Amino acid sequence: MVDMTADTDQNDAGELRTADGQPLKSSLARAQRRARTRAAILVAPLLLFVLITFVVPIGQMLFRSIHNDGFTMHTSISDGVKTPIMVNLRDWFDDNPRGTEPDEAAYEALVMDLRLLRELRAPGQVGTRINYEHSGSRSLFTKTARRADRLEAPFKEAVLDVDEDWAEPELWSAMRTASNPYTLSFYLAAVDMTTTPEGDIVSVDENRQIYINLFIRTLWLSALITGLCFLLGFPVAHLLAILPMRTSNLLMILVLLPFWTSLLVRTTSWMVLLQSQGVVNDVMVAMGIIGDDGRIQMMYNQIGTIVAMTHILLPFMILPMYSVMRTIPPSYARAARSLGATSWTTFRRIYFPQTIPGIAAGSMLVFILAVGYYITPALVGGSDGQLISNLIAFHMQNSLNWSLAAALAALLLFGVLILYWLYDRLVGIDNMKLG
Amino acid sequence: MALATYASPTEKAWYYAYRVICALIFVFLISPILIVMPLSFNAEPYFTFTREMLTLDPAGYSTRWYDLLLTFGMEAPDGPRDGSWWADAWANAAWINAAKNSVIIGFFSTILATVLGTVAALGLSRPEMPFRRIIMAILISPMIVPLIITATGLFFFYSWSGLANSYVGVVFAHATLGIPFVIITVTATLIGFDHSLTRAAANLGASPTTTFFKITMPLILPGVISGALFAFVTSFDEVVVVLFIAAHDQQTIPRQMWNGIREQISPAILSVATILVIISICLLTTVEILRRRSEKLRGLSPT
Numbered sequence: 001m002v003d004m005t006a007d008t009d010q011n012d013a014g015e016l017r018t019a020d021g022q023p024l025k026s027s028l029a030r031a032q033r034r035a036r037t038r039a040a041i042l043v044a045p046l047l048l049f050v051l052i053t054f055v056v057p058i059g060q061m062l063f064r065s066i067h068n069d070g071f072t073m074h075t076s077i078s079d080g081v082k083t084p085i086m087v088n089l090r091d092w093f094d095d096n097p098r099g100t101e102p103d104e105a106a107y108e109a110l111v112m113d114l115r116l117l118r119e120l121r122a123p124g125q126v127g128t129r130i131n132y133e134h135s136g137s138r139s140l141f142t143k144t145a146r147r148a149d150r151l152e153a154p155f156k157e158a159v160l161d162v163d164e165d166w167a168e169p170e171l172w173s174a175m176r177t178a179s180n181p182y183t184l185s186f187y188l189a190a191v192d193m194t195t196t197p198e199g200d201i202v203s204v205d206e207n208r209q210i211y212i213n214l215f216i217r218t219l220w221l222s223a224l225i226t227g228l229c230f231l232l233g234f235p236v237a238h239l240l241a242i243l244p245m246r247t248s249n250l251l252m253i254l255v256l257l258p259f260w261t262s263l264l265v266r267t268t269s270w271m272v273l274l275q276s277q278g279v280v281n282d283v284m285v286a287m288g289i290i291g292d293d294g295r296i297q298m299m300y301n302q303i304g305t306i307v308a309m310t311h312i313l314l315p316f317m318i319l320p321m322y323s324v325m326r327t328i329p330p331s332y333a334r335a336a337r338s339l340g341a342t343s344w345t346t347f348r349r350i351y352f353p354q355t356i357p358g359i360a361a362g363s364m365l366v367f368i369l370a371v372g373y374y375i376t377p378a379l380v381g382g383s384d385g386q387l388i389s390n391l392i393a394f395h396m397q398n399s400l401n402w403s404l405a406a407a408l409a410a411l412l413l414f415g416v417l418i419l420y421w422l423y424d425r426l427v428g429i430d431n432m433k434l435g
Numbered sequence: 436m437a438l439a440t441y442a443s444p445t446e447k448a449w450y451y452a453y454r455v456i457c458a459l460i461f462v463f464l465i466s467p468i469l470i471v472m473p474l475s476f477n478a479e480p481y482f483t484f485t486r487e488m489l490t491l492d493p494a495g496y497s498t499r500w501y502d503l504l505l506t507f508g509m510e511a512p513d514g515p516r517d518g519s520w521w522a523d524a525w526a527n528a529a530w531i532n533a534a535k536n537s538v539i540i541g542f543f544s545t546i547l548a549t550v551l552g553t554v555a556a557l558g559l560s561r562p563e564m565p566f567r568r569i570i571m572a573i574l575i576s577p578m579i580v581p582l583i584i585t586a587t588g589l590f591f592f593y594s595w596s597g598l599a600n601s602y603v604g605v606v607f608a609h610a611t612l613g614i615p616f617v618i619i620t621v622t623a624t625l626i627g628f629d630h631s632l633t634r635a636a637a638n639l640g641a642s643p644t645t646t647f648f649k650i651t652m653p654l655i656l657p658g659v660i661s662g663a664l665f666a667f668v669t670s671f672d673e674v675v676v677v678l679f680i681a682a683h684d685q686q687t688i689p690r691q692m693w694n695g696i697r698e699q700i701s702p703a704i705l706s707v708a709t710i711l712v713i714i715s716i717c718l719l720t721t722v723e724i725l726r727r728r729s730e731k732l733r734g735l736s737p738t
Contacts, residue, residue, distance in 0.1 A: 035563040036563045036564070038558075039559075039561040039563055042554050042555060042558025043554075043558035043559055043570060045551055045554065045555070046552060046554065046555035046574065046614065047555070047570060049611070050577070050611060051573075054577050054585065054588075054611045055573065057585070057591060057593075058580070058584065059588075060588060060592050060595065061587050064591055232460050235453065235456055236457055236464075239453070239454070239457045251461065253719070254464055254465045256719055257465065257468060257715065257719055258464050258467075260668065260718055260722075261711070261715045262672045262708075262711045262715065263672055263689075264672070264674065264689050264692045265471070265692075265708040266468065268700075269467035269468060269471050270467055272470065272483075272705065273470060275482055277482065278483055279470060279474075279482075279483050279484065282483050282484070311463065311464070314464060343446055343449075368579055371581065372580070372581020372583060373581070374582060374675055375693075389583040392583050392584075392587060393583055393675075396587055396590065396679070397679075405587060406591075409584045412581060412584060413581075413584050416579065417580075420576065420579045423579075424568075429571055429572060429575050430571065432575070432619055
């Protein structure tokens with residue numbers, strides 16, 4: 001009866017209203033909007049901060065990977081004035097399709113451009129840019145630019161007189177590629193590809209391929225380390241989950257302490273342990289497993305990287321598995337046993353399937369972290385234990401080919417983001433736990 | 436889980452074998468961290484136990500590497516250890532300067548990360564937060580994206596914006612890296628948060644600010660502090676970004692270690708490592724105490 005009256009009232013009024021006469025619907029919408037705004041305002045400062053200090057820098061890095069104006073623009077170090085360079089040659093490239101034999105006009109344009117470069121003291125910059133595509137070009141540019149003022153027509157012979165390498169079609173192809181500041185050539189280089197003078201994209205020589213192999217090695221080592229972490233982490237996580245809380249809390253410290261210890265400390269410890277004059281070798285010699293002259297080289301190679309990284313990443317595997325295993329009711333296993341299953345069948349059919357969410361969470365986390373590891377491989381990896389991150393650092397700090405470093409980093413980032421997205425879909429980042 | 440009385444001999448054997456395997460894995464986990472402690476007291480510049488050390492002969496042990504930490508970089512390391520010697524050490528010793536830098540950078544980046552992160556976590560834990568999932572993914576990503584990529588990006592960004600070689604730049608970068616940890620720990624605390632408490636406070640006439648400081652803050656404080664500790668450790672342990680964007684004279688402890696390991700590894704590194712392990716033991720203890728406190732506050736005390 002009461003309901004019916006209320007219904008009639010509502011029909012009379014047309015709609016429900018709040019105490020102050022507003023329609024309930026719009027009042028609710030306003031309240032919800034206010035709540036949403038309030039939540040958004042709380043998050044906004046941090047989001048802005050992360051956008052500026054993290055997302056923008058990464059965007060800048062991505063831009064750098066497709067943009068290099070080393071061949072097109074000179075920026076003065078003293079006053080920051082920008083001067084377009086190689087203008088004549090770029091015009092010639094625009095007028096002639098790829099594969100055209102460079103003619104007298106092309107060489108004339110080159111000499112004019114080199115004269116400007118000499119004035120700006122910039123032949124090194126341009127040479128370096130071309131050197132990325134075609135090695136040995138830097139000295140060619142500096143040498144020819146030095147004599148550019150004295151070169152006279154016919155320019156083709158004059159330039160070739162300075163150095164015959166100017167006739168190489170690969171060099172002209174590289175200059176054509178570099179004449180556009182926006183280029184994918186660094187991505188091609190990052191996957192061991194190159195552009196032929198005819199404009200075809202081909203793989204570089206078998207024995208000059210570096211990056212593909214390194215990507216494969218990075219993935220393979222990360223997978224191996226993830227597998228090892230799983231093998232070592234599963235029993236420990238299981239034990240921690242089935243022990244009484246008091247004992248497992250104590251044992252948990254043994255997992256958490258490595259987690260809290262500085263990465264460099266743990267890497268240093270492994271260097272100390274694995275040295276050929278280190279503790280592990282000493283113990284093995286003392287136990288008579290190996291002779292004093294048969295000490296095993298365990299550092300500065302892949303073994304070092306694998307052992308140290310497995311140790312460092314193991315807590316990231318154990319913690320998510322543990323938090324899943326803790327919630328599995330032991331009564332399921334007991335029910336299986338009472339229905340006649342052997343302990344192995346119980347484990348295989350009942351217990352293990354329930355732990356898979358934890359395994360997935362831990363494995364993905366370890367794999368994601370392993371793929372981008374830098375410090376540990378750099379210190380204990382030697383030459384064959386290096387990962388892709390180490391090469392990015394090499395190109396950033398030693399070879400100074402920043403665009404190639406950015407392209408390699410972009411490829412790595414792309415892979416990591418896919419894994420991250422998968423992780424979010426399968427596990428959910430809300431469920432990430434720290435200790 | 437105790438061994439069942441009906442267990443077969445194989446199961447009994449496996450029960451013990453399993454525990455032995457687990458014990459070995461625990462040894463694998465913990466021994467590298469503990470091994471540096473005795474080795475840092477080695478009297479010889481070796482990285483292994485000498486015969487004197489194994490026989491517990493006092494002659495095999497010394498604190499010379501700890502002493503080297505103080506004197507390395509000093510102007511007059513051999514003078515008498517009076518006030519001016521200590522002043523010299525405080526001003527010039529390389530490791531002390533590195534420690535000062537690490538603490539300064541760690542302190543400010545932790546404050547920044549904790550304040551921004553806590554406020555954002557309050558917003559993120561509200562169910563009405565729009566685009567919650569994607570924003571969360573962005574805020575957590577500094578933890579997932581490989582450090583070398585972050586460092587590369589920051590290198591370009593800072594050399595473009597002029598923040599390179601400055602403390603502010605390093606502090607901002609470290610704050611960004613610490614933020615995911617604050618977000619994760621604080622949101623985890625807020626999951627068990629009883630929102631009727633804030634409503635009750637509002638009902639009793641408290642303003643939102645009063646409610647936050649009198650009701651919400653004390654309850655989430657353990658989570659905030661552990662988040663802050665995580666952020667501090669992240670900054671204190673970070674070397675890649677520092678290598679890429681900091682000036683040459685901005686040495687931090689990890690950077691000094693990194694240089695030390697790459698150039699000539701000496702047991703002095705082990706004494707630093709020992710000190711750092713002791714610091715991390717203290718931090719871990721604090722976090723564990725806080726976690727238990729938080730569980731007790733929220734009525735989740737372990738059974």
